[in-house]
Amino acid sequence: MIQPKCNHSSQGTSCQCGLCCTKITNFGVSRGGTEILRDVNLHIHCGDLTAIIGPNGAGKSTLLKAILGEIPHTGELQFLDAKNKGTTKPSMGYVPQKLDLDSSSPTSVLDLFAAAHTRVPIWFSYPQRIRERVRETLARTQAEHLINKRLGALSGGELQRVLLALALDPIPHLLLLDEPVSGIDQKGLELFYKTVSILRKDYDLSIILVSHDLNLVAEYADRVAFVDHKTIECSGTPQEVFSNDKVVQAFGLDWSDRYLRTEKDRVDNALMV
Numbered sequence: 001m002i003q004p005k006c007n008h009s010s011q012g013t014s015c016q017c018g019l020c021c022t023k024i025t026n027f028g029v030s031r032g033g034t035e036i037l038r039d040v041n042l043h044i045h046c047g048d049l050t051a052i053i054g055p056n057g058a059g060k061s062t063l064l065k066a067i068l069g070e071i072p073h074t075g076e077l078q079f080l081d082a083k084n085k086g087t088t089k090p091s092m093g094y095v096p097q098k099l100d101l102d103s104s105s106p107t108s109v110l111d112l113f114a115a116a117h118t119r120v121p122i123w124f125s126y127p128q129r130i131r132e133r134v135r136e137t138l139a140r141t142q143a144e145h146l147i148n149k150r151l152g153a154l155s156g157g158e159l160q161r162v163l164l165a166l167a168l169d170p171i172p173h174l175l176l177l178d179e180p181v182s183g184i185d186q187k188g189l190e191l192f193y194k195t196v197s198i199l200r201k202d203y204d205l206s207i208i209l210v211s212h213d214l215n216l217v218a219e220y221a222d223r224v225a226f227v228d229h230k231t232i233e234c235s236g237t238p239q240e241v242f243s244n245d246k247v248v249q250a251f252g253l254d255w256s257d258r259y260l261r262t263e264k265d266r267v268d269n270a271l272m273v
């Protein structure tokens with residue numbers, strides 16, 4: 001059985017923060033002389049799925065890229081390690097929103113993993129132990145049957161599952177996911193959220209997911225951060241965030257009302273049992 005990294009509970013405020021978490025402090029990003037993000041502060045607890053929501057162009061993907069170190073930022077990023085009782089830079093896995101692939105390329109899923117983890121040239125045949133390791137890694141995201149498929153022949157959903165498996169090898173402190181906005185249908189998106197949700201429990205992972213699907217966020221996220229006006233306007237449990245006036249204004253009263261009524265029914269039903 002996989003042992004959790006710390007005693008953290010993912011139930012909102014009961015989390016014992018400081019045991020094992022990632023801290024983003026005073027992040028700021030400017031590109032081409034324009035300020036895109038400022039004063040971003042966020043605590044990502046291990047075992048929690050934190051969804052980043054916000055209007056188009058608010059800076060959600062920029063925040064992920066800054067955390068990754070792909071673009072420069074001000075401020076600090078720290079991982080508080082329960083085991084070593086110290087702070088380090090977190091190790092990170094990343095799944096981008098999209099990948100521009102040459103659909104006619106002969107590169108297979110196995111080639112992709114082998115290129116990431118070995119120095120074996122792709123025109124050599126891979127040792128059995130490499131195949132086994134790749135198959136095991138792909139099994140984490142129910143993608144082992146795709147091992148010999150060409151990357152260009154994968155559907156949007158299949159590619160996401162392959163990239164998710166790649167981001168989990170080795171298991172990182174922090175997993176960053178940019179939800180695809182095209183090339184994946186609703187069923188594929190739901191499967192992606194379900195898989196991510198199971199992984200966070202099994203590996204006690206800290207996950208940041210940039211999302212455009214509020215219904216799936218409401219169903220699967222432990223915490224939500226709302227990005228607008230260049231910063232995090234509010235964060236908390238889905239219930240706290242979806243009842244916040246700024247969020248209601250951004251996404252419309254109808255949606256928020258419907259969510260809060262469904263949530264109230266769910267809690268009432270649970271209390272009656």
Ligand SMILES: Nc1ncnc2c1ncn2[C@@H]1O[C@H](COP(=O)(O)OP(=O)(O)OP(=O)(O)O)[C@@H](O)[C@H]1O
Pocket residue numbers: 031032034036054055056057058059060061062063
């Ligand atoms: N390389 C760049 N140079 C200058 N401005 C940029 C650059 N990349 C992004 N931006 C600007 O930064 C802002 C935030 O973009 P970003 O892609 O992070 O938003 P987003 O919230 O992820 O949007 P969406 O929901 O549409 O994916 C936008 O106004 C965008 O035009």
